[in-house]
Amino acid sequence: MAGETQKLITSVKVQPDSSWGLDHGAWSVIKHLHPKADVPVIQMSIDYSKDPQYHYDLGKQLAALRRKGVLIIGSGNIVHNLGLVDWKNIRTDNFAFDWALEARQKVNKLILNSDHKQLINFKSLGKEVQKAIPSPEHYLPLVYALALKTEKENISLFNDKAVGGSLSMTSVKVG
Amino acid sequence: MFLFETYPNFALAKCKTDTTMDRKRFLKTLAALPLAGAAVRLADLNRLAKELTPSVTMPVLFLGHGSPMNAIEENEFVSGFRKVATTIPKPAAILCISAHWETRGTFVTAREHPQTIHDFGGFPKQLFDV
Numbered sequence: 001m002a003g004e005t006q007k008l009i010t011s012v013k014v015q016p017d018s019s020w021g022l023d024h025g026a027w028s029v030i031k032h033l034h035p036k037a038d039v040p041v042i043q044m045s046i047d048y049s050k051d052p053q054y055h056y057d058l059g060k061q062l063a064a065l066r067r068k069g070v071l072i073i074g075s076g077n078i079v080h081n082l083g084l085v086d087w088k089n090i091r092t093d094n095f096a097f098d099w100a101l102e103a104r105q106k107v108n109k110l111i112l113n114s115d116h117k118q119l120i121n122f123k124s125l126g127k128e129v130q131k132a133i134p135s136p137e138h139y140l141p142l143v144y145a146l147a148l149k150t151e152k153e154n155i156s157l158f159n160d161k162a163v164g165g166s167l168s169m170t171s172v173k174v175g
Numbered sequence: 176m177f178l179f180e181t182y183p184n185f186a187l188a189k190c191k192t193d194t195t196m197d198r199k200r201f202l203k204t205l206a207a208l209p210l211a212g213a214a215v216r217l218a219d220l221n222r223l224a225k226e227l228t229p230s231v232t233m234p235v236l237f238l239g240h241g242s243p244m245n246a247i248e249e250n251e252f253v254s255g256f257r258k259v260a261t262t263i264p265k266p267a268a269i270l271c272i273s274a275h276w277e278t279r280g281t282f283v284t285a286r287e288h289p290q291t292i293h294d295f296g297g298f299p300k301q302l303f304d305v
Contacts, residue, residue: 025273069230069267076274145237175234
């Protein structure tokens with residue numbers, strides 16, 4: 001399937017890589033989806049040198065895999081400011097700082113309204129969102145998932161809770 | 176070398192349904208490919224691609240992964256992952272784009288037996304045994 005992925009992506013050069021296995025972003029969640037570990041998994045990396053629009057466009061090119069039995073998963077966190085985690089409250093149910101709550105609500109609303117333009121330009125969504133997304137790597141996997149949504153498809157949220165004040169577990173299902 | 180994954184106790188599914196058959200054939204094809212070596216050969220990859228058969232349109236997920244401890248803990252988020260899995264047909268394969276693999280250029284994993292990477296520290300030993 002790595003080949004299928006490479007073939008589909010026409011606008012950029014996607015290269016096979018042999019130095020990376022499955023990182024915790026991948027295996028810590030996939031393990032729960034398929035505990036028998038009987039589904040092959042491949043990973044595609046995030047090019048840190050590119051802007052969010054690039055990732056959105058790249059995501060769109062993966063669409064054909066959806067019709068070949070391939071489950072595409074972006075794994076990250078929407079609100080993710082590790083430096084500001086309140087470790088004393090790490091076990092407190094749904095504990096969010098005000099700015100984190102505001103950022104989560106704002107982004108959730110845009111997701112449910114399929115306002116992809118604003119979600120791609122997340123850096124312009126205000127200071128709360130900027131604090132929630134201090135670096136793009138945990139947010140960009142969401143951009144791939146959004147890119148794959150067709151106009152008519154449903155989109156829903158689950159695990160929509162905060163952790164430790166400055167993290168969110170909000171997850172999204174398209175289709 | 177080539178992609179396919181393996182978290183521990185990797186086992187082929189028993190052939191009970193058509194989709195399982197597809198998956199088994201897919202995995203068999205993987206196994207038959209000359210995977211040793213430094214580069215994935217394009218012809219081999221094209222052979223593999225042919226093994227992917229048309230399906231219903233699969234959903235797409237974005238998963239908030241949080242702490243690596245979610246791999247071994249039992250909590251509401253983990254049950255949320257399990258619950259969503261029951262709403263999705265069993266996939267022939269998973270393509271994962273994770274926050275924890277950043278590169279210059281876009282890469283796909285290409286190892287026959289990728290290692291699980293414990294890219295964190297300060298967690299209990301149990302987690303490093305996953």
